[in-house]
Structure formats: C-alpha cells, structure tokens
Amino acid sequence: MNRLWSFLKSEYRIFITLLCTVLVFGGVFLFANLDMQYFILSLEVILFCMFIFLIKEWINYVKEENILQEMENIQIENKALRNKMIEERNDLEEYFLLWIHQIKTPITVCNLILGKPDADYRLKEQIFYIEDYTNMAMNYLKLKTRTSDMDICEADLDSIISGVIKKYSIIFIEKKIKLNYKKTEAKVVSDTKWLSILLEQVISNALKYTKSGEITILYDKKTNKLTVKDTGIGIPSSDIKKIFDRGYSGFNGRLNEKSSGLGLYMVGKIALLLGITIEVESEVNIGSEFSFIFKNR
Numbered sequence: 001m002n003r004l005w006s007f008l009k010s011e012y013r014i015f016i017t018l019l020c021t022v023l024v025f026g027g028v029f030l031f032a033n034l035d036m037q038y039f040i041l042s043l044e045v046i047l048f049c050m051f052i053f054l055i056k057e058w059i060n061y062v063k064e065e066n067i068l069q070e071m072e073n074i075q076i077e078n079k080a081l082r083n084k085m086i087e088e089r090n091d092l093e094e095y096f097l098l099w100i101h102q103i104k105t106p107i108t109v110c111n112l113i114l115g116k117p118d119a120d121y122r123l124k125e126q127i128f129y130i131e132d133y134t135n136m137a138m139n140y141l142k143l144k145t146r147t148s149d150m151d152i153c154e155a156d157l158d159s160i161i162s163g164v165i166k167k168y169s170i171i172f173i174e175k176k177i178k179l180n181y182k183k184t185e186a187k188v189v190s191d192t193k194w195l196s197i198l199l200e201q202v203i204s205n206a207l208k209y210t211k212s213g214e215i216t217i218l219y220d221k222k223t224n225k226l227t228v229k230d231t232g233i234g235i236p237s238s239d240i241k242k243i244f245d246r247g248y249s250g251f252n253g254r255l256n257e258k259s260s261g262l263g264l265y266m267v268g269k270i271a272l273l274l275g276i277t278i279e280v281e282s283e284v285n286i287g288s289e290f291s292f293i294f295k296n297r
Contacts, residue, residue, distance in 0.1 A: 155192045164199045184219035188294040198270040201263040206230035229289040235282035244268030
C-alpha cells in the first residue's frame, strides 16, 4: 500500500493534467451548449487511456524500485563485508602490538642476566617464554582458518596432559611449584592439537600467577569434567565474567606486566570451537579453579 501511494504521488502531474483537461472540455461543452453525452464519452476514453498508461508506468515503477532495493542490499552487504575485513585487520594489528610488547619482556630479561652466575638456567627459562609466546601468536592465526585444521576423534586425555606438563616442567622446577596429578585413564571426544593448546594456556596462567604452592589436575568421569586448580593469587569476582575477553587482563594483569589478556581469550575461543563448557571459580589470595566439561560420546 505504501508503494502504491508513493507511485500515485510521483504521478501527480498526470492527475493535474487530467483535471485541467476535464475542466476545459467541460467549460467548452457547457458554454457552447453541446450535447454532454459526447463529453462523457470523451471523458471515458481519456480515463481508459490514462488507466492503461498508469498500469504501464506502475510496472516500470515496480521494476525500478526492485532494482534500487537490490542495489541497496548489495551496498549494505559490501559495507558489512568491508567492516568485517577492517575489524579482522584491526584485530590482528592489536594482537601483534600486544604480542610484541609481551615478547619484549623476556628479551630484556635475557640481556640483564647474561653476565650473572646462574645465567644459563635463567636464560633457558626466558628463552622458553619467548618460544611460548611465539607459539601463541601462531596458534592465534590458525584460529582464523580452524575449520581446515580440525580432527575430532577419541583423544587420550593422559597423553595430552602429560605432554603439557613436560613442556612446562622447567617452570614447575624453577618456581618450586608442586604438581598433583594422577592418570585419568580417560578418553574424550576432541581435537588433540587444539585441546593441548587450550590446556597449555591454562597451565601457563596457573604457573604465572602462583608464586608458591601447588597445581592440581583432576578428572571426574561421571561428569566428564577436567579441572585445573591452583593456589595462586586468585581472580576478583568482578573480573571473572570478563577474563575471556580479548586483551582483558583485569586486576591481575596490572600486577603482572607480562600479562596481555591473550591466553584466556584463546582458551575461550578454542573451548567454543571444541564444544567444551568452561566453569570458573576463584577467590583472591586462595586460588583459581578452571573446569572443562566435555561433550558425551
């Protein structure tokens, strides 16, 4: 109805012309005292011709409207695509700005400790962090094309956990953090590579924020839940809902200059990718508990 009304308004000149024609012809017939039947017949012919003309114009009007609508839709789609590309580019730029800032820390430390007696061991630790941050950047980029890099299968949970523990063993030893872990004898449906990356980020965070104490890894077969618990500085309740946001490091990040807020962001993305539900419990100065609930087979 709105379209029809718009069309009629656009053809107002025709209606004005018709009205003037009728008035002129009516005046001529009236003053000349001619038979009004001929006037009525002429008026019917004019109205019929006008009706045919308006139908033709309506068809053209609808076609033009459809074309304009399609062009508008294309422009909207192009704008959305352009915005998405800009957002992804900005996302990568922001990530690598944070990553560059993050990797500068161990490089600076390496330069400071090169001349000290225990340089070898401490240097090895810092080089480990450099490699770890580099792998984090590579894994972040792979998340962009994750669909071609997925291999969902029955994964051996103990094999994955053992690999992660072995990787971070140097940090456990250096910080004298106790590890509580017993083999789970469990298998979960997941992608081995991405699940390993997820657990690496969680263990890395636990080690980063635990100055002393222990880290516990548990698996509950009844609930299909894997839990990583630490005795670190904990997370304020106001931060828990935001810890998986990209770049959000919260209060703990301000205490630790190495924090960029990228690790848990990747954990959230990978968990979403693998269909894993995350539960977080934490208390400041007591510790944090991250639980991962796997889908049933």
